[in-house]
């Protein structure tokens with residue numbers, strides 16, 4: 001039986017996230033971005049503190065580590081959609097620590113999880129700035145081609161020495177804890193050996209040799225911090241190497257990205273919905289001889305936007321349900337949700353600009369800013385092209401129905 005109704009906990013978390021987005025995220029973004037200004041760090045941090053008090057940051061972590069223990073990925077999707085509806089940049093700023101947490105959840109041993117995961121949680125429900133994490137995978141010469149990365153972890157007595165440069169790292173300049181993916185077998189020649197040689201390492205802020213490079217100037221998701229991360233002779237003890245040979249390697253990297261894909265898709269969906277709602281309201285209010293929604297050309301744009309948003313939500317919820325229930329993605333369902341949501345988010349923002357006419361080109365009307373926010377979802381955590389490669393890899397294993 002298919003049932004699309006939400007349970008009480010899901011509805012409660014969705015409403016809380018929406019109220020927070022409506023009263024905190026969107027007003028803050030509008031206040032500064034409409035004037036072309038940056039949100040001051042102190043105001044951004046204050047919003048993060050409030051989100052932390054509401055448990056909007058650690059709700060998904062198991063209670064044994066101090067999280068709220070909400071394992072349901074549909075709830076994650078609901079929260080992601082609502083927060084990004086408010087502002088995608090602030091959402092990413094708050095949620096990207098989750099990528100480091102996912103890396104720890106996917107690659108760490110139980111002992112390592114006990115050591116690091118509680119740092120991200122807020123069992124006392126206080127309004128404090130949470131621990132910030134960063135996941136450092138991408139390099140100047142290795143983006144989509146992950147096994148081509150050249151950051152090296154060489155054994156040195158009882159530990160490792162890390163050298164390399166990571167690029168485009170969210171929270172790179174402000175993280176308390178970095179999960180760095182490095183090659184432990186730099187002599188490896190074959191792809192399989194290189195994949196097996198990858199491992200995650202925890203490097204704490206302040207460790208000698210780790211330094212953020214300069215901030216990138218971005219077009220969108222302006223509230224998030226994105227920098228290079230330089231590692232020069234960074235010494236880490238053996239205990240900071242995540243997992244063991246079975247749990248680590250490329251499988252751990254895939255598991256990390258797979259685990260966050262539904263949230264990324266849901267956040268793109270939130271931007272699409274924000275753009276659609278603005279465009280709908282505008283089309284009803286704007287009169288050019290008659291309300292412009294009554295022109296078929298405008299009405300059809302809105303009909304298409306709504307239909308695609310509903311289809312996108314269907315993909316997100318299905319993938320979320322499968323993830324919650326440990327149903328394997330045999331058709332690349334996580335990638336389907338990610339690629340479709342990011343593509344329709346860009347499309348919805350473009351149509352929203354068009355429906356606004358000249359006003360759509362003005363900062364005051366927000367939809368142009370949201371286009372820039374939406375665009376990055378086609379790129380990060382695996383580009384749309386890479387998602388399609390993943391989907392087709394699954395499809396090539398399938399048999400045609402009789």
Ligand SMILES: Cc1cc2nc3c(=O)[nH]c(=O)nc-3n(C[C@H](O)[C@H](O)[C@H](O)COP(=O)(O)OP(=O)(O)OC[C@H]3O[C@@H](n4cnc5c(N)ncnc54)[C@H](O)[C@@H]3O)c2cc1C
Pocket residue numbers: 134135136137138142143144145167168169170171218221226376379380381382383384385386389
């Ligand atoms: C704002 C921002 C924040 C980010 N945050 C993080 C972060 O926190 N941590 C992190 O590790 N990374 C982060 N990234 C990096 C992001 O994940 C990469 O940019 C992305 O994976 C693409 O890699 P690339 O930029 O090197 O592009 P490339 O891999 O060089 O790709 C360039 C183009 O070639 C295409 N292409 C490449 N290979 C293939 C292929 N096999 N088949 C078909 N097409 C292909 C791509 O689809 C793309 O269109 C961030 C990026 C941005 C923009």
